[in-house]
Amino acid sequence: MKKPKLAHLGAPLADPRAFILENLHILPTPAVAEILLYTAHPASGLGKLGNQDIYGNDHPPYWAYRWAGGTVLARYILDHPAMVAGLHVLDLGAGSGIVGIAAAKAQATTVVCVDTDPYAAIASRMNxxxxxxxxxxxxxxxxxxxxxxxxxxxxxxxxxASDIAGRVVSYLDRCTTAGIKVLIGDPGREYLPHHRLRILSKYSVPDFGNGSAASTDTSAVYLFESKPA
Structure with missing residues (x-):
């Protein structure tokens, strides 16, 4: 399963925060109604927003959609607040910031949301x-x-995608070696490293790629296990 490609992007706008405020709706998240997010809709005109990542490449506004992996991670954290309470948490590839927001609601001591998309950082702060x-x-x-x-x-x-998945696994290997616990949420995408994962919980949630439910396959939260010696 791959993330679907979204519409071609226009030239970047000078004030993406104003665009988000004026054109996206604040809605509860499917399966995580405790969290409200600025959300794309058919009339939001995201193609006008434009979006480039830190490398200057066109970057679809993934932060405006509800992806299953982030959804199940947020749901799991809110259902099991002891997993993060009092901890310092990093949300990698944060998008909308839903996972980081869930961790903050569950009383994590600090939360850092990291993404290569400048607009995702703006949206995360707004959310x-x-x-x-x-x-x-x-x-x-x-x-x-x-x-x-x-x-x-x-x-x-x-x-x-294979290239990003390989880099993510290498990074997580260094992190687990350093003693950092890693949770992964995913609906079973093509390059998920199943052999390194221990399932913690399964959920049936929508995976939003075009503003509507693209999939209701069972998604899961996993513990990423250290590389065997």
Whole structure:
């Protein structure tokens, strides 16, 4: 299963925050109604927003849609707040920030949302404000960096392409070696490293790729296990 391609993007706007405020709807998240998010809809005109990642490449506005991996991670964290309470948490590939917001609601000590999309960082901060929680955001590719000073990393929906999946696994290997716990949420995308995962919980949730339910396949939350010696 791959993330679907979205419409061609226009030239970037000068004020994406204003565009989000004026054109997206604040809605409860399917399966995670406790969290409100700025959400795309048929008349939101996202193609006018334009979007480039940190490399200057056209980047679809994934942050405006509800992906199953992030949804199930948020649901799991809210159902099991002891998993993150008092911990320092990093939400990798944060998109809308839903997972980081769930961790903040579950009383994580600090939450950092990381994404390579500048608009995702803006949307994450706006979504956090709507939900009355505090998060930090970093717009950067950190996959070649040393492990961060956190207790837990949450990863949703990053196994949709072989190149990114390989880099993510290498990064997570370094992180688990450093003693960081890793949770993964995914609906069974093509490059999910099943042999390294221990399932914690399954959910049936929609996977939003075009503003409607693209899939209701069972998604799951996994513990990423350390690489065998």
């Amino acid at each position: 956090a404000a709507v939900n009355a929680v505090n998060i930090d955001t970093i717009c950067k590719d950190i996959l070649d960096d040393d492990p961060p000073e956190v207790d837990m990393i949450a990863v949703g929906d990053l196994f949709y």
